[in-house]
Amino acid sequence: MKVLKFGGSSVAQPDRIRGIVEILKDYYAAGDHFTVVFSAFGGVTDNLIEMSELAARGDDRYGQLFQEFADRHQLAIGELLTNEKLQQETAHQMRRSHEVLKNLLYGIFLVREASPRTMDYVLSFGERSSSYIISQVLQQAGVPAEFLDARRIIKTDKTFGNAKVAFEKTYAKIKEHYREHPKVQVVTGFIASAKGGLTTTLGRGGSDYTASLLAAGLKAQAIEIWTDVSGVLTADPRRVEKAFTIPKMTYAEAMEMSHFGAKVIYPPTLMPALQNRIPLYIKNTFQPDFPGTKVSEESDPDGEAVRGISSINNVALCTVSGTGMFGVPGIAGRIFGSLAAANINVILITQGSSEHAISFAVQPSDAERAREAVEAAFAFEIARGVVNAVKVERDLSVVAIIGENMRYQPGIAGRLFRALGKNGINAVAIAQGSSELNVSVVISREDETKALNALHETFFLSDYKTLHLFIVGVGLIGGTLLKQIDQQNDYLRERRGMELKVVGLANSKKMIFAPSGIDLSRWKESLVQSSIPIDLAVFVGRMRDLNLSNSIFVDNTADSKIASFYETILDESISISTPNKIATSSGYLQYQRLKNIADKRGVQFRYETNVGAGLPVISTLRDLIDSGDRITKIEGVLSGSLSYIFNTLDGILPFSDIVREAREKGFTEPDPRIDLSGKDVARKILILARETGVPLNAEDVHVNGFLPEEAMAAASVEDFFNVIEDQAAYFNELYESASREGKVLRMIATLDSDQATVGVQAVGPDNPFYTLSGSDNMIVFTTDRYRVRPLVVRGPGAGAEVTAAGVFAEIIQIGSSLS
Structure with a gap:
C-alpha cells in the first residue's frame, strides 16, 4: 500500500486535476495498491478564512466570497465530469454541502463571532469539497474510487485549530475502515474529529500529516507527497536561484529543514513515518517522472556534509545577562520554565561558556511577553542589579546549515563564517548542538537573502x-x-x-x-x-x-x-x-x-x-614590497596620451594636429589640458608613491609644465586648440632642440626616495624611454634586488580596450x- 497526497497547488485548476487523474490511472493500471489524500483547491482555505472574518465583523461582503467559492466548485464539476449521472449527483451533493456552509456563515454574521471550534468546521468544507469531486472524477476515469471523510477515522482532542491526534484510536479506526473498503479511498486531508463528532483540524499543512497517519495505520510501503516543486531543495528557490533538489535525506535532516522554514514538509508529518520507518517521497505533480526527494532512515556517509540551507525569516532575540548568573545552578531552568508557563515557544538557544548570558530566539509577536515573563521570574535579581533587564533585538533572521555528515568533516563552521564575513554579514548569535546536525546563525533580517546565496555557493557551488x-x-x-x-x-x-x-x-x-x-x-x-x-x-x-x-x-x-x-x-x-x-x-x-x-x-x-591602464604596474609594485624588496627609485612614462603625442611629434605634423588626433582616438581626456599639464601624470606617481608607503599629498609632487600659460588659461577646449595652433613655432623648437642632440621628448615622472617630480625631458638612446612607441607606457623600478638592471614594465598605456581589460x-x- 502506498499513500499519496496532493496539495492545494496541485488541484488548483481543472486541468491540473486531469493531470493527477492520469498519474493515478497509471498507478492503478500498474497494479499498485494506494490511497490518496487531497487538500482543498488552491487558495480555498484562505478564502474560507477571509469570508469567516468578514462575517464575524458584520461585513456582508462575505456573501460574495461564498458565492465565488460555490461557483468555483460547480464550474470544476462541469469541466471535469462528462458523465451526466455523475455530474448531476456531484453537483447536487455540493449544493447540499454548500448550503450548510452558507447557513453557518450567516450564523457567524449574526453573532459576530467565529470561534476556533466554528472555524475548524468552516475550513473542513474546503477538503470535503475537493476530495468528493475528485473521487467522482476518478470513478469516471475507471478507477474504483470512494470518498472518505477523514473525520470518520482520525480522532483527536478538542484543541481546535491544531488538534492533537489520539494515535491508538486513530490507527485502529484506519485499519478497520480499510479492511472493510477495498476500493481506492479518496481521503480529505487536514480535518479530523474529536469526541462527540466535533470537527477539528490538524494545523496548516495538516494534509501531509493526514497522509502520514494513514501510512502508519496501514503499515504502508511508502508515502508520496505530491506538490509543485521537485522535492526538497538545497535552499528556498524564491531566494536562491541556483537551488536544486536533494535526492536523499534522513528523517532528522528533513525535520531540521522543516523547522527552519522549508515549506515542502509539514513537521508533524515526519513523526509517524519515522516511528514506522516508512520512506517518504516528495514529488512534483507537474514533473511526475522526476524522482524528487526520498526521506528515510538511510544516511549516506559519503554524501555532502551539508544537505540544505534554510532560514526563519523573522525572529526576535532575547538576552538575559548579569554577574548573578555565573556558576548559579538552575538559571536556565528558571528562564525556560517561565517561558513555558507563558506558553511561548523557543526557536533557538545559545549560551557562552562564561555563563554570563543566555540568548534565545522567539517569534516577534511573543517577544514582549517573553521579556515580561523572564523579568518577572528574575525580579529579585534585577532589583539587586545582579541580573540585567532582558535585552530584546528585533528584525533578525535565523539561517541554518543542515546535514548529518557535518560531524565527520572538520572546518564546516569555518567555511560558514568565512562566507558570511566575505559578504559583510555579522553573526548576532550562534548555536550548534553536540550532534552537529545543524549550525544556526542569527543575522540581520535584511541580510537573509544574501546569506542564503553566499552559503549556497560555498557549500553546493564551491567551484561556481x-x-x-x-x-x-x-x-x-x-x-x-x-x-x-x-x-x-x-x-x-x-x-x-x-x-x-x-x-x-x-x-x-x-x-x-x-x-x-x-x-x-x-x-x-x-x-x-x-x-x-x-x-x-x-x-x-x-x-x-x-x-x-x-x-x-x-x-x-x-x-x-x-x-x-x-x-x-x-x-x-x-x-x-x-x-x-x-x-x-x-x-x-x-x-x-x-x-x-x-x-x-x-x-x-x-x-x-x-x-x-591594463599594465600590471601596481600589482608588480605590491609583489616587490610584499616579498621584502626595497624600492629606491621609480621612473615612468605614465601617460598613454602624452606618450602617443611625443612619439608622433616629428617636426612636420603640427603639434595641435597631433593632440587633436590623440583626442579623437580616445587617448586624452575630453579636455587635453588635463593630460598635457602633467596633472594626470602627477596623480599616477602620487599613487605609486603611496603604494610604496610614502605619505605624499598632491601638493608634494613638483610638476614642471611645458604648455604656455596662455594655453592653460584658455576659456574653452576650442580656444585651447586655437592657442596651440598659434604657438606652433614654440612646440617645433622643443622638438628641434632635442632632435639636434639626438634625443626625443618624454614626459617622465620620478619618485626618488620621498621626492616626486613630473616634467618633459629630452632622453637619448642610452635611456630606456628612448625606444617607446605608440601609446606605450613604461615604468622602471629600481630596487635592492633590481639595482644593476632595473625591472621594466612596458606596454599600451591608453585606450578603451586595454583599460577595460584591466x-x-x-x-x-x-x-x-x-x-
Missing part, C-alpha cells in the same frame, strides 16, 4: 560563483567592458565556474536595475527606455538595499562626485574596481581611510588601471578572492 556588478559609466571604457563581459561570460562560466551578472547600470542621464541580470546584448536600449533619472545617492542606496552576495561596484568615470561615495560603498561590504584616480590621489588621510575600511570590511578596493581582470581577481 556569481558576481553581481553595479557599473557606472558606459562611455568608451564602460561600453567596451560590457562588450568584453558579454563575450567572455560563457568561457568564465564553463572554465572558471564564475558568472558575471550586471545588475545595475548607469550613464550620465539614466540608470537601470535588474537583480536577475541585465541583458548585455541590448543594454543601450534598456538605458534609453529607462524612466529612472541618474541620482548617485539613489544608485548607491539601491545597491545597498538589494544586498546581493559578491557585489562589486565598477566606476568607469573620472567623476569626483562618484568617488565621494566610495567610503559608503566599501562600508556596505561592496568591493570596488575603478580606473578613476580621484579617490586614490585625493588627500592622503582619505586614501588611507578607504584602504582601512576595505580591510576592515574584508572587501577589495582595486585600482590597478589608475596607473598604466578592469575586467580586476573583477575576476576580486571574484577569486571571495572563495
